[in-house]
Amino acid sequence: MATGDGAPLGLRERKKQETRAALSWATIRLSVERGWDAVTVEDIAAEANVSVRTFRNYFSSKAEAVVARHIDRMLHVADDLRARPADEPLPEAVTHAVLARFAPEPGADRSPRSREFLSQWVKGIRLMLTEPDVQGEFFKADLVVQRELATAIAERIGTDVARDIYPSLVAAATGAAATVAMDHWLRSDPTVPIGVILSDALDRIWAGLPVP
Amino acid sequence: MATGDGAPLGLRERKKQETRAALSWATIRLSVERGWDAVTVEDIAAEANVSVRTFRNYFSSKAEAVVARHIDRMLHVADDLRARPADEPLPEAVTHAVLARFAPEPGADRSPRSREFLSQWVKGIRLMLTEPDVQGEFFKADLVVQRELATAIAERIGTDVARDIYPSLVAAATGAAATVAMDHWLRSDPTVPIGVILSDALDRIWAGLPVP
DNA sequence: GGAAAACTTGCCCAGTCGGCATCTTTTCCG
DNA sequence: CGGAAAAGATGCCGACTGGGCAAGTTTTCC
Numbered sequence: 001m002a003t004g005d006g007a008p009l010g011l012r013e014r015k016k017q018e019t020r021a022a023l024s025w026a027t028i029r030l031s032v033e034r035g036w037d038a039v040t041v042e043d044i045a046a047e048a049n050v051s052v053r054t055f056r057n058y059f060s061s062k063a064e065a066v067v068a069r070h071i072d073r074m075l076h077v078a079d080d081l082r083a084r085p086a087d088e089p090l091p092e093a094v095t096h097a098v099l100a101r102f103a104p105e106p107g108a109d110r111s112p113r114s115r116e117f118l119s120q121w122v123k124g125i126r127l128m129l130t131e132p133d134v135q136g137e138f139f140k141a142d143l144v145v146q147r148e149l150a151t152a153i154a155e156r157i158g159t160d161v162a163r164d165i166y167p168s169l170v171a172a173a174t175g176a177a178a179t180v181a182m183d184h185w186l187r188s189d190p191t192v193p194i195g196v197i198l199s200d201a202l203d204r205i206w207a208g209l210p211v212p
Numbered sequence: 213m214a215t216g217d218g219a220p221l222g223l224r225e226r227k228k229q230e231t232r233a234a235l236s237w238a239t240i241r242l243s244v245e246r247g248w249d250a251v252t253v254e255d256i257a258a259e260a261n262v263s264v265r266t267f268r269n270y271f272s273s274k275a276e277a278v279v280a281r282h283i284d285r286m287l288h289v290a291d292d293l294r295a296r297p298a299d300e301p302l303p304e305a306v307t308h309a310v311l312a313r314f315a316p317e318p319g320a321d322r323s324p325r326s327r328e329f330l331s332q333w334v335k336g337i338r339l340m341l342t343e344p345d346v347q348g349e350f351f352k353a354d355l356v357v358q359r360e361l362a363t364a365i366a367e368r369i370g371t372d373v374a375r376d377i378y379p380s381l382v383a384a385a386t387g388a389a390a391t392v393a394m395d396h397w398l399r400s401d402p403t404v405p406i407g408v409i410l411s412d413a414l415d416r417i418w419a420g421l422p423v424p
Numbered sequence: 425g426g427a428a429a430a431c432t433t434g435c436c437c438a439g440t441c442g443g444c445a446t447c448t449t450t451t452c453c454g
Numbered sequence: 455c456g457g458a459a460a461a462g463a464t465g466c467c468g469a470c471t472g473g474g475c476a477a478g479t480t481t482t483c484c
Binding site: 164 | 301302347348374385395396399400412418421
């Protein structure tokens, strides 16, 4: 619901989604359990009941499988920005759009399914920011997200990504804030929600990084 | 001179530096010539007159070999920051430290050696921002640079990276500005010096990204 | 109902990656 | 000066990756 799947997906498409999710999740789970280097693609494929070759059809590396879930999520930020009211100032609009994808509906946080999902998400983020292999993949993918966001920003303020550096700069700064926030979140008191930290980071960016 | 090599390096160390540079340069050159995927480690090793195994002792991948030169350079930014006068405000200090490593001494820009070096540098940057493999490696390495910078910032303003998110945020925003500036530089009019673009980007960051 | 499109899988090979043992070069100290 | 000892370079090897190709299967769509 929250992700707004408009079209009624056919069986084929649904299976693909499932396989993709299963592979991604299996990669995270096994890596956390046994350590990144101790897990082979073969292990993961077996865990998800597909062949090694099929894993490769979905992801070109273990790292990509880990990052995919997060990136799929973040790709919606640009759409969220486009959906913000047109008269909202840019800083607020961007901040809201980003926060929306980091702090899901507060109501659903207690359901068992939601709990499990959250746990996966956290583990995935930890892997992304910890394991060098995955780090690289993460940033590479984040670049794509930032390009999307930059385009949406350019649309909103009526300029062009190629000519004006501003949209890309805002997108990159936003991405930087998000990464730092995630990192800080993982390293510090885990009871503070990620949304609070991220919100603070974004506010500081838009305030011109005043020395505290 | 500019890099301040204090200790008189022994023969061994000097050879290592040379081999490292030769491998890095060979990787860039061959990749530009033939295309990233068409170059094997074997080709590169042959080009630099070392064995494949020796390449691996220096770099764990082609991508790392490309990124190394840029990163070695950027690692000095933290030191540069520490060398700035203590009463200089943080924004100016950081900006100067970063710019110093992007815009070398204006006097040397015409010597033939300097020209050649610059050409390598540009090609390396283009690879870094273009080839996905290298992109990942670049950002991974840039993270290390940013950690260094964050530590230096924390020292300067008398706080702690673990407790206070501010230094990391500044470092990440600075890094983001640098990346965007490089990207924009490569894509647009190449007669505008990178220093100008980067300086503009950093100013905007410290001004709170005002909508133009 | 059945052809066409899309997916899965096995096979294969060039290339990567890193451990280990060996040989060579450089350093260092008496 | 000379001879360890330390540091590099290299070859060999085995496990794994990454992607092309050619069957098989399953789903979709007329």
